[in-house]
Amino acid sequence: MLTSLALDSFKNHTNRSFFWGNKNILAWPNGSGKTNILEAIYLFVNTIPPPERTFAQLLATQSESLFLAWEFTKNDLPYSGRIGYSQTEWKIQFLSQEAIITRSRYLEIMSFRAVLFSPMEMNILYLGPSLRRDFLDEALSLASPEFQKIKREYTLALKNRNSLLKQIHEGTSSRDTLDLWDTLFVERSKSYYEYRKNLIEFIESHTPDIEMLLEWKYTLTFKYITKIDFENVESIMLQYLRTNRERDIITGHTYIGPHLDDFQYWVGEGIPSHTYLSRWENKTILIGLKFLLVDFIEQSSRKDTILLLDDLFSELDIEHIQSILNQASNRQLFITTQNTPEFFSDSDRYTIHNIT
Numbered sequence: 519m520l521t522s523l524a525l526d527s528f529k530n531h532t533n534r535s536f537f538w539g540n541k542n543i544l545a546w547p548n549g550s551g552k553t554n555i556l557e558a559i560y561l562f563v564n565t566i567p568p569p570e571r572t573f574a575q576l577l578a579t580q581s582e583s584l585f586l587a588w589e590f591t592k593n594d595l596p597y598s599g600r601i602g603y604s605q606t607e608w609k610i611q612f613l614s615q616e617a618i619i620t621r622s623r624y625l626e627i628m629s630f631r632a633v634l635f636s637p638m639e640m641n642i643l644y645l646g647p648s649l650r651r652d653f654l655d656e657a658l659s660l661a662s663p664e665f666q667k668i669k670r671e672y673t674l675a676l677k678n679r680n681s682l683l684k685q686i687h688e689g690t691s692s693r694d695t696l697d698l699w700d701t702l703f704v705e706r707s708k709s710y711y712e713y714r715k716n717l718i719e720f721i722e723s724h725t726p727d728i729e730m731l732l733e734w735k736y737t738l739t740f741k742y743i744t745k746i747d748f749e750n751v752e753s754i755m756l757q758y759l760r761t762n763r764e765r766d767i768i769t770g771h772t773y774i775g776p777h778l779d780d781f782q783y784w785v786g787e788g789i790p791s792h793t794y795l796s797r798w799e800n801k802t803i804l805i806g807l808k809f810l811l812v813d814f815i816e817q818s819s820r821k822d823t824i825l826l827l828d829d830l831f832s833e834l835d836i837e838h839i840q841s842i843l844n845q846a847s848n849r850q851l852f853i854t855t856q857n858t859p860e861f862f863s864d865s866d867r868y869t870i871h872n873i874t
Contacts, residue, residue: 519850520559520630520824521596524587527578529554539869544854546872552854556634556826559852562586562601563632563824565612565621566666569656570638573603573610582606592629599624622663630822630850631660633812635805635830643792643800647780654781657811658713661818665713672706676772679703684770696763703772704755707746710776715748718781720814721807728783728806731841732799736785743780783807802838805830809845827853 520538525531530551544552557576560568567573577584583604590597599614612624619627642649658665679699685691722740729738746754758774759766766772783791783803792800812823825846830853831839843851 520563520588520590522589523555523558523562524585525558526585527581528558528584528586529576529578531555531558532578536871538850538852541851541868542853543868543870544852545856545870546854548856553828556828556852556854558586559824559826560632560634562588562599563628563630564660565601565610565624566659568634569636569652574605576603577605590629597627597629599627625663628821630824631815631819632824632826633660633808633815634826634828635808636828637830639808640801640804643783643804647778650781651777651779654714654717657815658717661717661815662713668706668709668713672710672776675699675703675706676775676777679772680770683767683772687767687770693767700756700759703775704752704759707755707775708751711746711748711751714742714776714779716818717811717814718742718748720817721810724810724813727810728803731802731806736795738791738803739784739788741782741784741788743782744776745774745778805842812849822849824850824852827851829854829856831855 519540522535522537524535526533531554536555544555546552557568557571561576567576573584583602583606585603586601588599597614598616599612601613602611603609610621612619612621614624614627639653642653655665655669659669679696682691682696682699686693686696718740725738725740729736732738745758755774759772762773785791785794791803795803812825815821816823827842827846830842
């Protein structure tokens with residue numbers, strides 16, 4: 519369990535320390551830095567900034583470095599560590615028990631992962647597919663840190679292939695070189711899809727859990743939208759690239775691969791949930807899906823999760839808040855809220871943190 523956190527030059531928090539219990543409520547005013555605390559926890563646990571953030575965006579105004587120090591207990595033993603980031607040196611430093619260590623060693627020592635529930639995620643069922651791809655890939659990165667390397671290698675292969683396509687179109691490169699890059703691109707795609715396949719199968723097998731949250735009113739189907747077959751990734755992709763080579767050369771783009779895939783939840787005979795269900799029902803689906811990803815992360819990483827709930831309850835009634843808390847009951851919680859529900863303040867299970 520995370521027991522303390524100290525921040526220096528982290529957004530609006532400078533030289534501040536916090537001490538935590540198992541269930542924590544941050545009921546601070548708007549603009550006081552509640553979300554910043556959750557982002558700091560996400561960073562020091564997972565070693566990466568939260569989605570849609572960079573290290574530079576986490577710095578305090580006019581600061582060129584940030585610092586986080588933490589303590590947690592693991593098997594009833596205390597551990598301490600630090601993360602430092604220097605923008606001028608573009609350098610991230612990890613320490614545990616006062617010793618400098620690598621990022622991979624840091625992740626081994628850390629006994630949990632942190633999962634952030636953000637109000638902005640409620641839009642992913644309505645907006646562009648890139649948000650949904652990132653939603654899945656974040657879970658894969660937290661479940662298996664080596665996935666980040668797989669994704670970087672895929673992204674580089676895609677970028678190089680697209681660059682070569684443009685050069686061929688401009689007459690500065692030969693078509694003969696494309697065969698080599700096609701083979702490399704397919705190899706990197708296959709590695710990427712191996713991770714996606716495991717996650718998709720997990721989600722599909724647990725879809726009844728989300729139907730239960732909707733009180734069994736609907737039959738749901740998780741639909742992964744792709745041009746490939748998970749069982750024949752290599753042959754399908756190579757055939758597609760060869761068939762569409764001329765088009766790719768003209769446009770300078772590659773039109774197959776995990777960077778273009780998408781997903782939807784279907785209701786009944788194939789109606790997309792975002793066009794049929796109410797906003798609340800879609801929000802319930804997304805919350806249920808997020809908890810499935812939490813289960814997947816715990817199962818794959820064999821680590822517990824800390825749940826960071828950022829103003830998640832603003833549109834929910836007491837019954838549905840209780841339902842979410844019941845799912846999160848065995849995990850350390852950090853909840854930000856503008857108004858503290860009465861059952862929080864009346865329960866000795868929750869520690870209310872007032873701004874100081």
